Amino acid sequence: MKGDAVRGHLDGLLLAALESGPLHGYAIIAAVQERSGGALELRTGTVYPALNRLERLGLLRSGWQSMGERRRRCYELTDAGRRSLAEERSAWRAFTAAVGAVLDPGPAT
Secondary structure (H helix, E strand, O other): OHHHHHOOOOOHHHHHHOHHHHHHHHHHHHHHHOOOOOOOOHHHHHHHHHHHHHOOOEEEEEEEEOOOOEEEEEEEEOOOHHHHHHHHHHHHHHHHHHHHHHHOOOOOO
């Protein structure tokens, strides 16, 4: 899938990946890839700056967690992040309905 397809929707994808609980960066990337059936492959150079931005906006919080012998920064949604995810979903539904009406208008009458 073209990288442009994700542009404008990255925040929603990241927030949705974190909806079920805290994850570290690579696990977020893997979750998006798995949930998209492999169609979406996010790059670390795109994901980490976005995670930092979302944290600065108060939509995520992060902390260090030990995983085996490694420490990783894990991210989780804040209440504001959950509200933002709900708004992202609503906007996505409106967008896909509008584009669908143009691209697949149904039978002509």
